[in-house]
Amino acid sequence: MNAALWGELWIVLGLVGPLSAGLISVIGQSATRALLRAEVLLASLGLVVMGWMISQNALIPGIASLPTPFPPLHFAPLPMADLWSILSGVLLGATWLLIRKTFTETRILWALVPMASSMGFFLLAGGGLSLLLGLEAISLSSYLGLVTTRRSRKLWNAGWVLLILSEMGGLLLLFAMGLIMVHHRATLSFVADNFRVLAHEASHMPSAVKLVIMVLVLLAFGVKAGLFPVMIWMPLAEPEAPGPVAGLFSGVFTALAVLGILAVENVVHPGIGWGIILLILGTTGAFVAALYSIVSRHVKQILAYSTLEILGLVFSALGIWNIAQAANPQSLVSTLAWDAAMILLIMHAGAKFVLFSITEETEPIAHTIDGLGGIAHDRPKLSLAAAVAVGTLAAVPPLGGFVGEWLLLESILKPLGTTLALRNIHLLFLLAGIFLALASAVGVGTYIRWFGFVFLGPKRRAPRLVERPAQKLRPTQVVGYIIALFPS
Structure with missing residues (x-):
């Protein structure tokens, strides 16, 4: 099946979906809600089917x-x-269930x-x-997801910042891709090219220019990916x-932004300097x-700050992966670091x-x-779901957070090789590992x-607060929490 067809379907959903719901709203709120439910459920199933394909x-x-x-649009799956x-x-x-x-x-x-x-469109970009x-698309949908769901001055201000x-x-991303094609004497025609053409042009560029391009890309996607310091x-x-x-x-859009960085990285192949930048920014951001x-x-x-901490660990792992790939591809360090980054992203999304x-x-x-306090007594099922999610993020074995952080520490401690240059790189890893271990320890405390x-x-309630009776979780909510915890 052609990826372009899927891309067109996601465009149609983004444009026609809200429009059709707006037109049917004259019938009543219940009809609008039913149509929106069907569209979201269809999109959920569509993403799963597309991923399987x-x-x-x-x-x-x-x-x-x-x-x-x-110009035409090129569609192909991202990494x-x-x-x-x-x-x-x-x-x-x-979400649909909850x-x-x-x-x-x-x-x-x-x-x-x-x-x-x-989400669907970006994964095929x-x-x-x-x-x-x-x-x-993910920028505008993030903005709309903020300002249309609640009425709050703080939320509107945060939406404008985003x-x-x-x-x-x-x-910045437009400028970065322009740099790839500037020596080819291209104008704005580069935006119509696919990644294969961009990769061919990037292969002839100096290492310094490649590094500049990747820094621009990192800043462009770092806003969504929780990168220090553009994640404010x-x-x-x-x-x-x-x-x-x-x-x-926190769980999905940050991961999609990381995929965008990896996609351009596969085009440019920036080298060891790029890995060092990722390691420094990731370690600093996590700490x-x-x-x-x-x-x-x-x-x-x-929870928002803890997202930035986990993403800092991910960027650090990707930095180690890049450095190890450039310094000694035969070493297991790169494999361990890559696995650590992916597992941390997956477990973080669900938890x-x-x-x-x-x-x-x-x-x-x-x-x-x-x-707050004392909710475990009134809501045991809710507390159990929270305990599993917290245990995952706190790296309690055998949950995903433990596996991800263990692999990250293994990649830091395992030597790259016996030469002087590889030993010096290993010292850099150990220095970063000190701050990553401290960040992980503080995260566990958090x-x-x-x-x-x-x-x-005990329950810590204001004296004037009349607490509503605790409501049991509905069956759809129980199923929703179980599904979301599965990646953990």
Whole structure:
């Protein structure tokens, strides 16, 4: 099957889906909600099917023609598109289950349709123009996911910060691809080329220019990927967004941005300097975010900072992978680091989605951990789901977080080789490992503190607060949490 057909279907869903729901809204809210439910469910199943087809090599690259004077769009799966298409579909389906029959269901469904469309389109963005449009799609859908789901001045301000940073990232990506083709005497025609053409042109470029290109790409996608220091919108926006939407931002959209970086990296092949930059920024981001998370009191803001900590570990692992690949491809270090990065991304997607979704149940009581406590007694099933997610993020064996962090530490401790240059690189890894180990230790303290204050101990309620009776989880919610925890 041609990937262009799937790309066109995602474009149609993003444009026609909300429009059709808007037209049918004259009939009534129930009809609108039913149509949006069907669209989100269809998108969830579509992502899973598309991921399975990619894994079976049944989705060949294709070209979609656009009306004159627009250039054609090249569609091809990005690196790891099969895995993340399936995971995106699973978590989107879990969202569909968790929000059913809630007061905010319709409003969240409106946001999920463009978000799902942008996920599918971006995963097939295997060309210059399609990658630019894919970044723009996830940027706009992120913005809409924020400002349409709740009415809050803080949320609107965070949305503007996200939109401005995202548009600046799009310009940086455009400039980066322009640098690839500048020696070819190309004008804006490079945006119509596929990755194969871009890779051919990049192969003739000096290493310094390749490094500049990748830094621009890193800044462009780093806004979504939780990269230090351009991730300032996350601690502002995620605490204000509804829990499942914040979970998709934190778990899925960050991973898609990492895939975008890897896609351009496969085109440019920047070398060992690129790995050092990733290692430095990743280590710094993980350590700084861990410190912020341990002192924060807001329930969701703690989770937002912990997202940045995990993504710092991921970028550090990718940095080690790049350095090891360039220094000694025969070493096991690169394999260990790559596996660590992918496992950390996968486990984080499911676990963080669950924890953000659970905050929908705690927000009516209090927004800070000081006002919570004792929920485990009233909501044992909810507490069990939170415990599994927290255990995953805190690297409790045998859960995914433990496997990912163990492989990361193994890649740091295992020698690269016996030459002087390889030993010096190993010393760099050990230095970074000190800060990564500290960040992981502080992160464990953060998760224990979060779970202890929210679910354990006595109830810490304001005297004036009349607490509503605890409601049991609906069957759809139980299924939703089980599905979301599966990647952990």
